[in-house]
Amino acid sequence: MSLARPLARGLWSEMPVLRVGIGLCPALAVSRTLKNGVGMAFATAVVLVASRLLIPVVDRAVPGRMRFICRMAVIAGLVTGVDLLMTRYAPELRAELSIFVPLIAVNCMVIGGMDGGSGQGRAAVVLGGLGRGLGFAMALALLSALREAVGTGAVWGHRVLGETFNPVSVAALPPGAFIAAGLLAGLVGLVGSRRIGRA
Numbered sequence: 001m002s003l004a005r006p007l008a009r010g011l012w013s014e015m016p017v018l019r020v021g022i023g024l025c026p027a028l029a030v031s032r033t034l035k036n037g038v039g040m041a042f043a044t045a046v047v048l049v050a051s052r053l054l055i056p057v058v059d060r061a062v063p064g065r066m067r068f069i070c071r072m073a074v075i076a077g078l079v080t081g082v083d084l085l086m087t088r089y090a091p092e093l094r095a096e097l098s099i100f101v102p103l104i105a106v107n108c109m110v111i112g113g114m115d116g117g118s119g120q121g122r123a124a125v126v127l128g129g130l131g132r133g134l135g136f137a138m139a140l141a142l143l144s145a146l147r148e149a150v151g152t153g154a155v156w157g158h159r160v161l162g163e164t165f166n167p168v169s170v171a172a173l174p175p176g177a178f179i180a181a182g183l184l185a186g187l188v189g190l191v192g193s194r195r196i197g198r199a
Helices: 004-013 026-031 034-061 064-089 091-098 104-111 122-152 174-198
Strands: none
Touching: 004 122, 026 034, 026 091, 026 104, 026 122, 026 174, 034 091, 034 104, 034 122, 064 091, 064 104, 064 174, 104 122, 122 174
């Protein structure tokens, strides 16, 4: 199997949030600004890739009936480590992300799967986790940039829509998150259907 395939699946066909509709809770909650979206996406990607590396090792060391609990412990430990690092080195970002940092554990169980990539080579397993992490990052970046631009006229502190643009405040509110996610999911679905049509 080509190693590019598991990476491509996570980046496009299995892209969290916009293609398969998972990871929506933190995506909608933290995507008011691009900085928040990138911070959450980076933390999630780190946990996804690290868990894909560690879970197969744990699976070989424990009996089958204990694997589920051990996998949860691995993911929870990784999330705790990321949370502590963010608290130490990026306290403002950590405060912005709030309760949604611990929720990475739940998202990684769903987005990354907890099977450890059974039947796949180690490289394919890691690339699959990386692909899903990058897919989640791409979805969050698009959603965050759209909401911040429409809601404030700027992205990451830089004016992008001109001085005459009148910001739409609802974009920074929860209803704006749902509207933006729906529009982006529709656009991604349209692009996907056209690609299939040309194939």
